[in-house]
Amino acid sequence: MTERRIAQVRAYTVGAGGGADYHDQQGYHWIDDHIATPMSRYPGYEQSRRSFGLNVLGTLVVQIEADDGTVGFGVTTAGEPGAWIVERHLARFLEGAPVTAIEKIWDQMFRSTLFYGRKGLVLNVISAVDLALYDLLGRLRQEPVYALLGGAVRDELTFYATGARPDLAQQLGFIGGKMPLHHGPHEGEAGLRANVAELAAMREKVGDDFWLMWDCWMSLEREYAVRLAGAANAYGLKWLEEPLIPDDYWGYRDLRRQLPPGMLLTTGEHESTRYGFRMLLEMGCADILQPDVGWCGGITELIRISALADAYGALVVPHGSSVYSYHFVITRTNSPFSEFLMMAPEADEVVPMFQPLLLGEPVPVDGRLRLPDTPGFGVELNPEVPLVRAVARS
């Protein structure tokens, strides 16, 4: 193959809601309905995550154009500040470089942003650039990203569903349902009882064998989590997800030892890089790691996180991120199933996660999916969704 070089990098924000910032929904949506969060303790921020700004960033689209005009793209949650970082800082490491210099570009992006990066927004942005590079390489080589990653280890993906209605997810063919936890510690014993009652009612609906999990979205304290898990055990809770804030590695280590036998502890969607995941692994914080490929450092970093986790005997089941996760999960033996985020407001039907931003986004049917072999990640930007190149470059 002729060595292609990167001609131009462009960063766009997206006016419409949804897309990579999937919490940015309008009107009623289960994903914004009294979900326990680290902010729930403050009156006025309890009912809606939008109220404290979960949707302030918006979607960032990074396009990378090769010198033959081929364009790859990646998306993440980073909006205008992310566009600024791409255009004013990271573009210098990309433009003129060979398209195949993915490792070197990643290293330069990471090292050059250490003084204000390491986690969070900057890693979201690095992830989007990395996804765009993989997409571009796949398009140039006319291969799906999963082939670039060494090829599929199984024929199809199987999914659990995240949403408020595991009973409907069961009817749609998913292997399990992960519900948001609705009441935090600030709601006291009554809130704890309400949480357990919801789980009990759902267990009644789905029967004994369907997986039920709770996503606690960083909202608990260890002592409360121990009591909640103890009560939930009677209803066969499979895992407790992200109960504590991401920096409390010590809390995760101790909590894992206090959970009922057989109940799993999962976390990692708000963790970044191999260094963050090394902490989780070395300290024995979780049974399943859940990096988000659009936030943890992209495919390049997820490869490292996954290899490290495998050596520790931990599973990696990436958080959300649709096709960007699927192309990775299908290539790894320690990623046995995938998450599907139910983005229908009532969690009652399967709709593409990144809608309306992407075209061709495949969704599970009967809880399963065979990945198409379309080049790159196999999706296109929807021309009906206006993109804005908000940050000018001289």
Ligand SMILES: C[C@H](O)[C@H](O)[C@@H](O)[C@@H](O)C(=O)O
């Ligand atoms: C349902 C959860 O509160 C989040 O909205 C979701 O993004 C996430 O934590 C997940 O694991 O899917």
Ligand SMILES: [Mg+2]
């Ligand atoms: Mg989660």
